Amino acid sequence: MTAEDRVLQRIATLLHLPAGELDASTPLTALAADSLDLVELAIALEEDVGVPLRHEDLETARTVGDLIGAIAHVTNGATSG
Amino acid sequence: MIGENERWLLSFYRASEIAGALFFGRLASVLKPGRVQVDLSRHFADEAQHAWYWTDCLAQLGAEPLRLDDAYQRRYTAALGVPASLMEVLAITSVFERRVINQYARHARSPRIDPAVRAVLARIMEDERWHIHWVSRALRTLAREHGKDAVTAAVRRCQTADREIYRELTTEHAERVRALFEEGAET
Numbered sequence: 001m002t003a004e005d006r007v008l009q010r011i012a013t014l015l016h017l018p019a020g021e022l023d024a025s026t027p028l029t030a031l032a033a034d035s036l037d038l039v040e041l042a043i044a045l046e047e048d049v050g051v052p053l054r055h056e057d058l059e060t061a062r063t064v065g066d067l068i069g070a071i072a073h074v075t076n077g078a079t080s081g
Numbered sequence: 082m083i084g085e086n087e088r089w090l091l092s093f094y095r096a097s098e099i100a101g102a103l104f105f106g107r108l109a110s111v112l113k114p115g116r117v118q119v120d121l122s123r124h125f126a127d128e129a130q131h132a133w134y135w136t137d138c139l140a141q142l143g144a145e146p147l148r149l150d151d152a153y154q155r156r157y158t159a160a161l162g163v164p165a166s167l168m169e170v171l172a173i174t175s176v177f178e179r180r181v182i183n184q185y186a187r188h189a190r191s192p193r194i195d196p197a198v199r200a201v202l203a204r205i206m207e208d209e210r211w212h213i214h215w216v217s218r219a220l221r222t223l224a225r226e227h228g229k230d231a232v233t234a235a236v237r238r239c240q241t242a243d244r245e246i247y248r249e250l251t252t253e254h255a256e257r258v259r260a261l262f263e264e265g266a267e268t
Binding site: 014035036038039040042043044046047052053054055057058059 | 103104107108111112113158162163164165166167168169170226227
């Protein structure tokens with residue numbers, strides 16, 4: 001399973017959606033009904049990957065793919081820094 | 082029986098406590114086992130309890146809670162954006178909890194306050210002191226990961242936003258504030 005698949009699965013589990021309904025192009029607005037949904041998602045992902053997301057990455061994320069990119073951003077930073 | 086301004090204020094407190102409970106409940110459900118999970122779960126339970134105190138207090142005073150869409154915390158997201166990390170959530174919480182305790186202390190000093198309201202304020206302020214304590218401790222721990230400067234900067238951003246939110250809110254509801262805190266409670 002790729003890192004992308006893991007994130008997709010985690011998001012699907014959190015939001016009680018079938019994993020097949022999500023892909024990188026899914027807009028976050030279709031998943032997160034309000035800002036609280038997005039906060040919950042961010043904290044859950046932080047707990048999973050062990051590194052917090054960057055505020056600016058979450059602020060500009062529009063799709064699930066952006067979120068996957070944001071995670072890659074911090075995890076690569078954590079391993080290289 | 083209480084006046085409409087006081088009914089609104091107690092309902093606003095209740096709505097904010099409900100918003101806090103729902104928010105912390107959701108976060109508590111996704112946190113891994115550990116100290117923060119335990120403390121945040123207790124915090125969630127406190128907020129839910131506080132919402133009940135205000136609901137019960139309003140009933141004792143012969144009033145029903147108003148249904149309000151506004152809650153103080155919701156204004157933080159508009160001002161600061163969506164918090165992206167536990168550290169940012171706790172930075173907002175530390176500032177918000179101080180705002181709550183200051184507001185409740187101010188209310189407790191207001192003239193002709195009903196003893197039932199004063200008793201609830203005192204009970205809640207006791208819990209709020211613990212909230213500030215655990216959040217401060219957690220932020221000190223998170224400073225090891227994020228850096229002390231990043232935590233300090235996040236708290237300062239929240240303090241600036243909070244001052245503006247409080248100013249806006251008291252301006253929007255200037256009539257109520259004047260009636261309750263400057264000229265004494267309604268009769």
